[in-house]
Amino acid sequence: MTELTELGVAAIRDGVKAGDFTAVEVADAFNANVAAAQEALNAFIIATPEKATEAAKATDARRAAGEDLGKMGGVPIGMKDLFATFDVQTTAASHILEGFKPQYESTVSQNLWNAGAGMLGKLNLDQFAMGSSNETSYFGNVISPWRKAGSNAPLAPGGSSGGSSAALAARLCPAATGTDTGGSIRQPAAFTGTTGIKPTYGRCSRWGVVAFASSLDQAGPMARSTQDCAIMLEAMAGFDPKDATSLELPVPNWEALLSADLSGKTVGIPREYRMDGMDAEIVALWDQGVAWLKDAGAKVIDISLPHTKYALPTYYIIAPAEASSNLARYDGVRYGLRDLPDGANLQDMYAATRAAGFGAEVKRRILIGTYVLSAGFYDAYYTQAQKVRTLISQDFAKAFEECDVILAPTTPTAAFALGENVDDPLSMYLNDVFSVPASLAGLPAMSVPAGLSKDGLPLGLQIIGKAFDEQGVLNAGLAIEQRAQFTAKPEKWW
Amino acid sequence: MTETTYRIQGASGEWExxxxxxxxxxxxSNAxxxxxxxTAFGAEPNSQVSLIDAAMPGMLPVPNKECIRQAVRTGMAINAEINKYSRFDRKNYFYADLPQGYQISQLYHPIVGEGSLTIEADEKAGIPEDKVIGIERIHVEQDAGKLMHDQHPTMSYVDLNRVGVALMEIVSRPDMRSPAEAGAYVSKLRQILRYVGSCDGNMDQGSMRADVNVSVRRPGGELGTRTETKNVNSVRFVMQAIEHEASRQVDVLESGGKIVQETRLFDPNTGSTRSMRSKEDAHDYRYFPDPDLLPLILEDAFLEDCRASLPELPDAKKARYENExxxxxxNAQVLTADVDxxxxxxxxxxxxxxxxxxxxxxxxxxxxNWLISELFGALNKLGTSLEESPVTPEKGGALxxxxxxxxxxxxxxxxVLEIMLETGDEAEAIVERxxxxxxxxxxxxxxxxxTILAANADKxxxxxxxxxxxxxxxVGQTMKAMKGKGNPQVVNEILKAKLG
Incomplete structure (x- = not known):
C-alpha cells in the first residue's frame, strides 16, 4: 500500500470517490509512515492515528451511503501544532503549553474536518512560530528528510512550519496546515521541495490559532502541488464572525479556475530583490522562472519596490511588539505551566513560570517587543515601523498598477544545516528577507519548487499577488510547476 | 460667571x-x-466567563455593537463630538485579575470627544449659578476581574465574571472647584446616563465609580501637583475624598512639603485617603493599537439611529415641565431628578x-402635587419606593x-389612596364600596x-x-346636610349666586 502515500490531495479525494481505494486504506498508509519516521524526523509533536482513522471511516461510510464526501473527503492531513484542536494537546511547541488540551477547535481545523479531512497528528514547529529552522521547538528540532549530496549532516526543514514541510517531503502526509507570519509557510516549502501559499491576510480565520503577531499571522495550506494547495485553501478559508479581521468575502473556486495560461498577464520583477552577493544559483533559478512565465504567455517587466530594504527591520519591530503583548497571557494562572517556588508571590510566579516556560528565541522577541513599545522608544521604533509598513504596502500597490503578479526567489539560499545559524539570530532573520515584505502588506504569496541546488537541495520561487487575487498567484504557480517538472524527492534514509 | 468661593483656610492663607x-x-448590555x-450582577464567581475572557490561546475579541451604540448615545447626550474613526489600544500590564495581560481600551483615538454638562445652581451647596463642566472624552474599555483575599489564609482567589465587561470612561476637564460641584457633577452625569439607558448608575454595585483627581493652589494661581484617588463609589464618598485629600495637600504644602503625584485609595470607614503607589512605581503600559481589532468606523446611518433613539434629556424635560x-x-426638578x-x-x-x-x-x-406630596409621603411612611409602589401610575391616574x-x-x-396602598384595588371600586x-x-x-337659606333667614x-x-x-350647613359629599366648589358657586 506504500504507493498511496505518494498521492496528493486531489488524487486521494478522487480515488476515494471513485472507489479505487478506501479512505481507511489511505489513513492506514500515512499513519504507518508517520509512526516509522517519528524517531528520525521528529516532524510530529504527537501523532493521532485514531483521529485519522475515525475521519476515514466516516468518509467511507458517507460514500457507502452515497453522500457528498466534501472537498477533502478521505484526505488525512498534518495539523501544525499552533491550531487549537479539541481535547488534543496544543502546545505551539512550547513548554509553557505542554499538556494543554483546548476545549475548543480552531475555525480553520474545524473547516477542514467539515470538508472531510482527518488528522494524522500535531506537527512540530518553531516555538510560538518564532524561527526559521525549527530549532526553537521545545520538543526537539525537526530533521529535514533532505540531505546534501554526499553528506549525512542534518538539515533544517525551514520554519516555522518545519514539521509540515518535513512531513510533506517525507510522504508522512499529503497536505498540512501552515501559518505564515513573515515567511513561515513559504520558506519551509522552499527548503523541502513542497508547495505552500499564504493567502491574503484575513482569508483564513485566526480564531483558535495561537497568536504570534496578530496583524501578520495568516494560515495557509502546504502540499505537493498547486492544485492541492488550491483545494485545501478552499476548505480552510472563509469569513468567520469570531475574527474581527476576517475578510467578509465568498471563497472563490480556486481549483476549478486554475489555468497555467498567462496570456495577457504581466509579471513584475522587483529590482530591489536582486541583492549584492546573491547566490548565483538563486539568480539563475530566478532567470529560469522568468523564462518559464514568458513561455506561459506572460509579459515580464522590471518593477521597483523601493522600501524593500526596510522590510526586515520593520518586521522585527512589529512582530515582536505584537508578540510581547500576545504572549502575556501565558502567566501560569489559568492553564499551562505554573512554576510556583516556595514562598513566591504573584510576581515571582510570573517570573518563574515564564522563565521556565519560554525558550530563548521567544524570550528574545518578547524583550525586543517590550523594548520597542516602552515609553520613550515607542515613537522611534513602533510608530516609525508602522509608517514604513504603510510605505511598503504602497510600493506594492504602485507596482500592481503595472503588473499582475510579482516573481522573486523565496529564500536567499537553499536549506542550511541545523546549528548553522543558531547562535546568530541576525543571519537567521535574513532568511525571511524575500518573504517578509508580502507579509507586511498582507498580500497572497506562494512558494513553488523550481529546481535543485548543486548540492541536490530544493529551491523555491515565490509569487506575490494582489490582495484577494490568490487565483492569479496559484495560476502563475501552476505555470512554473508545469515547466519545472519538479519530481525530486529525498532519498529515504529514516 | 460667579465662581464658587469654596476655599480651604490654611495657616498661610486661602487655598483653592x-x-x-x-x-x-x-x-x-447583556453581553x-x-x-x-x-454581565449580570452578583452571579456565582467565574460563572460568566467565556474562552475569550479567560484569554485562552488563540481567542479573539469581536466588538459588541450594542456597547458601541450606548457609548455613542451617551456622547450625544452630553453634546459631544462623536468620532467616526476610533480605535482600540492595548494597555499592557500583568495582574491576576487581567487574564490577557492587557486591557483593551482607547488611548489614542477615543470614540467620543469634547462635550459638557451643566450642573445646576444650588445656593445651599455653595453653587451660586449654573456651571458648565467640560468633558474631555469618553472611551470604551474592558473591566478587569476581582481578587478575593478573604477566602483562604495564604491564597487569593480570582473571580473573572467582570473581566471584559464594557466600561465607558468619562473624563472631565479639571473644571470643578469644590466637593459640592464634584458631587453635583457625578449626580448629573448619573442622571443623564440613566436617562439614556447606557448605564444603570448603581454605584453600590460598582456600575459607576470615580477616580478623583485633586490638586490645590493659591486662588487663581498655577496648578498644583495632583493626586488620583481610585474607585470611589458614591457621590458622598467623592465629596469626602476631595475634602480629605485637599486638606491633606494643604497640610503638606504648609508644612513645607511637596505633593507627590501618586495614586491613592479612599477608605470609606475613615473618610480618608492613603497612598497606593507613586509615579515612580507606575507601570509603563506600552500602549499600542490592538492588532486583533480593526479601527471602528461609524456610518452616518448608525449615528442617525443613535440620535433618533435618544430620549428627552433631563434639562429639556425640566424646561418643558416648567414651560409647557x-x-x-x-416640582419640575423633583420629578425629573430620576428617569424612573x-x-x-x-x-x-x-x-x-x-x-x-x-x-x-x-x-x-x-x-x-399629588405625586410629590401625597404618594411620596405615603410611600415614605411605608418604607417603600416608587418602583415598588402598589399604586401604579395607571391606577393613580384613575384616582x-x-x-x-x-x-x-x-x-x-x-x-382612597390609603386603601389603594393597602389593597392595590382600583380607585373607582374603592369609592363605590x-x-x-x-x-x-x-x-x-x-x-x-x-332649604338651608330658608331655615336661616335671619342669618x-x-x-x-x-x-x-x-x-x-x-357652606358648613350645606355640607353637613349633604353628609360631606357635596362638591365644595359647586356648593360655593351656588351659595354665592343665591346670596347675591
Missing part, C-alpha cells in the same frame, strides 16, 4: 481646590464588550388627562381623574341650599347687611 473626575460607567459572556406643564421649578420618577409621572399625567378628558397641562399641577371630574373630594381622595362619591349635581345641591339678612363671614356657616 481643582478637581477633575474620571468616571467609569458600566455599559448596560461583554468583546465576548458573548453575560406650568410646574414650579422645584419622570417616566412614572408621565404615565400618571397621561392617564389622568385621558380619564378626566382634559389636556395634560390642565391636570399637570394636580398630578405633580386623580376622579378628583378632576369632581367625583370625589380631595379629602376623600386621601382616604366606601360611598365616597361627592354630589356635584347642581339641582340636588340647589335644593339643599334653598341671610345679616349676611346681606355685610356680615360676609357668615358665608362659611352656610
Amino acid at each position: 481646590v481643582v478637581i477633575g473626575l474620571e468616571v467609569h460607567a458600566q455599559v448596560s 461583554k464588550l468583546f465576548s458573548g459572556a453575560a 406643564l406650568g410646574l414650579s421649578a422645584y 420618577t419622570a417616566r412614572w409621572f408621565e404615565v400618571l399625567l397621561g392617564e389622568t388627562a385621558k380619564a378626566a378628558g382634559k389636556a395634560p397641562a390642565e391636570v399637570s399641577k394636580q398630578a405633580a 386623580l381623574a376622579l378628583i378632576a371630574k369632581g367625583t370625589i373630594s380631595g379629602s376623600a381622595a386621601k382616604q 366606601e360611598g365616597l362619591k361627592q354630589e356635584s349635581d347642581t339641582g340636588a345641591i340647589e335644593a339643599e341650599v334653598d 341671610v339678612e345679616q349676611y346681606k347687611a355685610g356680615k360676609v363671614a357668615l358665608f362659611g356657616f352656610f
